[in-house]
Amino acid sequence: MGSMASKQVARRKAISSEKRALCDLNKSCGCEFPGCDYHPSDHKNWMDGLNPEKVHINKIVWPGTHDSATNKIGIPCISRPFAQCQSLSIYHQLVRGTRVLDIRVQEDRRVCHGILKSYSVDVVINDIKKFISETQSEVIILEIRTEFGHQDPPDFEKYLEEQLGEYLIHQDDRVFEKTIAELLPKRIICVWKPRKSPQPKAGSLFWSSGYLKDDWIDTDLPTTKFESNLKRLGEQQPCASRKFFYRVENTVTPQADNPILCVKPVTGRIRGYARLFIAQCLSKGCADRLQIFSTDFIDEDFVDACVGLTHSRIEGKA
Incomplete structure (x- = not known):
């Protein structure tokens, strides 16, 4: 019992120290970067506002959400706080400016997060449409994956094609160098990540798992995650040289050995430092590698930061 208590005291000290370190870094270095003062007039149509003929896919800093379809996960006030990473519906996330969705499904096509489940994936599809x-x-x-520990939904590619086929952008390495205008009227890059079913084939309507990569660091320590994100991002090629999307997640996650297991207070340790992260990317020379940037409980300021850097890239200022 004594050793467990000592361990918890040490953990709380580590968390407190890391929270303070990020706060101090923010105070000393600030969070200014090219485009930091840019605010889209219409979050629902921010890509259109940047001019689709000028916006190349590999120049976009894509604002994304982590565990996107968890707004109604589990049971309210009982299990939901342990798995809810977003409070908005998929539709309202898109209206707010989200452009990358992280959807987890189980065998019966219901959205899930671990053992907790939510509505049918039909709700997600209808919101997107x-x-x-x-x-x-x-x-x-649109990234859809079979959640860890679950089985792939039967005939899921067929289902997605029936629902979204007219909007899907074919898997093609040349897409990265194209502008939005060159892709229209197609609107969705769908990355399907099954666990046991065959991966999507080259040239198909769906993009295989190798086209959306990340280095997930599972920790509730904010500075540890912040610094790991910077390090891993710095190891990537510039966006202009890559033929895949690379995601950085501005999140920390509850750990089983810590008494605070609810998502919101834990992820709040890093959530407010998205602008600092972008500024540090500029400072360390890896801003040209930042591509998908995702968060829990997305807000307009997070979107503005991503769109602002995108605008600066388009204007040749970043």
């Missing part, structure tokens, strides 16, 4: 019907030039990266 509604958003697309209301906009003209917004491109979405």
Whole structure:
């Protein structure tokens, strides 16, 4: 019992120290970067506002959400706080400016996060279709994966093609160098990551797992995650040289050996430092590698930071 208590005291000290370190870094270095003062006039149509003929796919800093479809996961006030990473529906995330969705499914096509489940993936698809019907030039990266420990939904590629086929952008390495205007009227890059089923074939409507990569660091320590994200990003090639999307997640996650297991207070340790991260990318010379940047509980300021850097790239200022 005594050793367990000592371990918890040490853990709390480590968390407190790392929170303070990020705060101090923010105070000493600031969070200014090219485009940091840019604010899109319409978050729902921010890609259109940047001019689709000028926006190349490999110049976009894509604002994404982590565990996107968890707004109604589990049981309210009981299990939901342990798995909820977003409070908005998929439609309202897209309206707010999200352009990369992280959707986890289980065998019966219900959205899930670990052992907790939510609504049918049909809800996600309908929200996406509604958003697309209301906009003209917004491109979405839709990542759908079979959650760890679950089985692939049967005939899932067929289902996705039936639902989204008219909007899907074919798997093609040349897409990265194209502008949004060159892809229209197609609107969705769908990355399908099954666990046991065959990966999507080259040239198909779906993109295989190798086209969306990340280095997931599972920790609730904010500075550890922040520095690891910078290090791993710095090891990547510049966006202009890559033929895949690379994601950095501005999140920390609850750990089983810590008494605080609810997502919101834990991820809040790093959530407010997205602008600092971008500024540090510039400072360390790896800003040209930043591509997909995702978060829990997305807000407009996070979107503005991503769009601002995108705008600066397009204007040749970053």
